[in-house]
Amino acid sequence: MNWLKRTHGTQFELARHFFASLFENEMFSREQGLRLAASVVGLAIPAGMLLIDPRIVDAPQEQLRVIAVADELSLLTFLFAITGILAVLAWHSLFPTRGDYLALASLPIRPQQIVGARFLSVALMATVVAIALALWPSAISPHSYGTQAASYSVLFADIFARALSTSLGCLFVFFAVVAIHGLVTNLFPGRWGARVTPYLQGGLLIFFVMAGLYSFVIQGWQQNVLQQLADRGRWAPPVWFSSLHNLIMGGWQPTVVPMAIRGLEALGLVVLFSAATYLLALLRYQQLLVENRDTSVHTRSWRWNPIELIIGNPRQQAIIEFIWKVFGRSRMHRVVLLGHFGAGVAVMTGAILVAYTTKTWPGWRHMLPPAISSVPIGVSFVMLTGVRYSFLLPVQLRANWIFQLTESQGRHQWLSALEHFVILFVIFPVHFLPFLVAVPVLGWRIATCMVILQVLVSCCMFELLFNDWQQLPFACSYVPAKSQLATVIAWWVFVLGFLGPILGKIILATSRMSLGYVIGIGIVVTLWRWLHTLRQDGWGETNLVYEDRDDVVPNLGIAEAAYAITRYCESDLVQRSSKSGQTIDVQTAVPQTRTDNSSLLRH
């Protein structure tokens, strides 16, 4: 360990720095990232248990072989999906940035050293990720699929072969993402790159989440499906690396060898291609990063503004435009929002596909009604949580003084603007597009009735999610990983897997009835009114919060109560002092307990 603590050469120190900060970004510090990673690992181990197929317990020998192949393909797909998601999360650190060149400009470091160190750190991280992901399942799998009968040498050989083939597969996926990044960096430099990247990241995230979900379908594949793999799956990376495993274990079948070779060739190709894009980025770094500074924004040729047509109050216009521009220009916020959207769409679509591909395909005519009744509710929930989470992430926190200075003049208007933004730009579009699909499938009347109910349900979700909201979007500091990851996932599973589909079915059934619809809409409107009144009670009356607090220990609300009392005493003292014309020392007269959670004050 002492060797690591010593100072080494420039290249080593740069690579060390880049490696340590590969998953660091504006959202997470290293410590917070580690806390999050620990939660992920904590969840991954019990989640991995789901991949062990219960059929192996009493399966006959010939059936065991089929289960083993299906499970291996399923596991490979699942691990590749995780690798892909990790690579997408590290996207911003995969290539040297303008910030790297500027931060290191005054040091005796050459550009090739920066690029080299970046490549080294990415290659090292890819290797670490690949080995870490492959080792645990590879060590378990041979025990499960009948290798226990063979000798220890065969057992260890199998563990080694699985670990090697899985690691190489994960490396392939990681470098494939790096290669795509390299291609985008070189093809779309400057502003175009910044525009394309979030959509690409969102697309890749959707792809990998859906692949991860699909891995559970693969687990159930039977002999007839597996027999078609040589033909249908010849371009599927899990098939290549499963074949590589077989090849290492001595399976020289004519279908296995070309697949295994294809896997190795693909790995070599993406690594070489990635290296070439780094080289190209090095040759063009001046042009790509340092000189390419197109900083002008797109201007409208027309003077009227659609937001001004809908909302007349200048203070509300200010906040809506501010939110709009943050989403338009902050890559991080766009990625978060697109990530949520992608994950929502992927989970809902994936769940429906999984549900139906395990049975006989019923045809689109039967598939669409349940899909258009439940998917918008699920996506709406995901988008609302995504928007709420994006609002929590600050943008240039030190610049929020302009809001603090003008808050007292427009706090209530600002929060109304937030409400309008969410309804206009989140809830409305999420339900409008499925409505266009619902009309030809269900007819005008049922589609309209259904969408009205869906919108009301989404509004109820908004009321619940923003009930204790007491800050301006992007203007408050943020302490990440405060909520337990398991709790968040449990909510997602509950809403997307249970509540969304059930509500969808109820809404669809209710929309087809007359009396039932009247009763249904009456219930939902009453619920929404109640939730709305609950949120509106004190909405915008107390000071907004500009500092998030990392309350690790639950405080039973004592701090909030103390603060509320303090604030009350302060205002009382100020009133008394202004009447008597004396100055009173607030510090000594009232204990200062600063916790800006003002929900107690409101009540």
Next chain:
Amino acid sequence: MSIFEVCHLTKRFSGIPVVDDVSFAMEQGEILGYIGANGAGKSTTVKMIIGLLQPSYGQIMWHGRSIAENLTRFQERLGYVPEEPNVYSFLSGSEYLRLLGRLRGMKRSVLDFKIERFLKLFGLWDDRECLLSSYSKGMRQKVLISGALMHDPELLIFDEPLAGLDVNMVMALRQIVQELSHRGKAIFCCSHVLDDMEKLCARVLILRRGRVLADDSIAHLREIREQSSLEGVFASFTKEDDQENLARDILEVMQS
């Protein structure tokens, strides 16, 4: 009669006073310089005045009434240029000014006219659609000054107003400040650049470790401290800070 008054203003962080019993008053059209070394408590005072920080003790009076009674009214009449040009750099110059104006409730027609005029007068019109991240410090400072003047405030608070501005702009801003003063605006100017303060203000308040050491006209201070410049006056008040030893120690560390 003074329009703006600070009475026994004190701010303690964890019991340690950062601003300690500061009092002063300003009349209409007066330019007051608030000078002190780094960490003297200038910015903390400013943050309390504009309402970003709550004083631990003392009051800030506006037209004879505590600003705590109606902070909104006070903030509506206030123009502020911060020390650091902290702006939303993903907005363009004109977008940023529009945001500021709208937050102050200004109508589009008035706002558009003012933004255009300010940007043209400050020489930023050609860069109006460029992101603030591409602006130099001086250009950002000009945007902030425009934002502070846009709503015709009665009290202007400049925290290091001339930092980053070019020579021509410094001269122009001095002229603007003098003109604002003639039009009855009260101007509170914070800086540690003493030459600037000497040319800008008639009266200064010298702050050291949160306490006011002197509050008088520059001419009178020069006379009583027998110094020819404000720098000399300031040095005479803070002579126990041993700059020579400090410089020597720094050089020793450098060569070690």
